[in-house]
Amino acid sequence: MIVKDSIARIRGQLFIIKCRIWMRNIHIDDGLRIYKKLKISGKGRVFIGRNCLVDGIKGDDSQFVCIDTLNENAVVKIGCNVNLYAARISAGFNISIGDDVLIEEAGIIDTDFHSIDRNRELPADESEKNCRVKIGNRVCIGARSVITKGATIEDDVIVAPGAIVTKTVKSGQIVIGNPAKTLD
């Protein structure tokens, strides 16, 4: 275990150095640990806080942590002490994640990628104001759940496995199902 941890720390440090030299749009603070693959693509800005952990979920080799920014104005902000287990984030506008968050095998998206017209062009009615995704502190997100555009999750919320969150969730609640509702 000690060997694995030290290797993860070294891999994280190498990734930070790589970002400082080649990829100037990505800013990562110290203490990053990479147990499996971390892939960051796109021209938008990405901020990752202190002591974050990047890992795949147990028993699945094919999935890894994936952060994708679709254009130059997109921003992804991740706080301190965040544990990312095979999380997939793709940002068109703005995604912000708080501190002490746990994400397991879930997806976070803030655009629809295409309009519902027949020509399938970029959606015209989307703006940063009504599409941004905000996740508070100490939130836990279970496996195979999706957080879609315009959703804001406040502090201390638990999102059950398989939930699809589309609206705001108030602090201290547990949400389950499709669409996500509070558990009674």
Next chain:
Amino acid sequence: MHILRVMTLTKKRIRDVIANPRLSFIVGIALLRGCFYIIKYNMFYKNVKIKFPLRAYAPVKIIGSGSVFIDNGCSVYINVFQGLTIVTLSSDAKVAIGKGCALGGVTIRCHNKIVIGDRTMTAYSLVQDAFFVNPDKVKSFNINKVLTKEIITMGENVWLGGQCIILGGCTVGKDSILSLGSLCYHIKVGDYFLAKYSPVRKALPIEQLLKLKE
């Protein structure tokens, strides 16, 4: 009488092989692959026990220190490019799978105890008896409400639809069906019932549904 029955069965099998050599070749390869998995897990992993024969058309992956038991006659089919994955997350975890199951694409993550009955049929689905795989990383204050690791029991001849999720505290009776994309949490599904929606509020008896159709 018994010998006669066996003789007729073997004759039929030989006839099948001659009639469709390609299919029988694929089945033979799957049996060989299953033998490889049986030898690998029974020899080198003390906690895992798989009985002969296992037909593995897709990869089988068993991780963790808990005990796993797979009864004879199971087969693992390809489903969404995935085979069978079983992850035991603690040393007390117990996974038991019955006879003649068709396991394809199912992922089982076990903290406490999961029992799957005979002749169960699965698609790409998830069976997990706790909310989180890494509960020690959770820092939310209301985690005590959902951290209870309960037992999942499933009866004989159950059919799990695609993308369905079964969480802790569920009991599924025999001959029941969980439909596509459904999510079960803390619910009791009786014998010969159909469970729909996410999350499942109330399961319906299939006999009534068939009567309504007529």
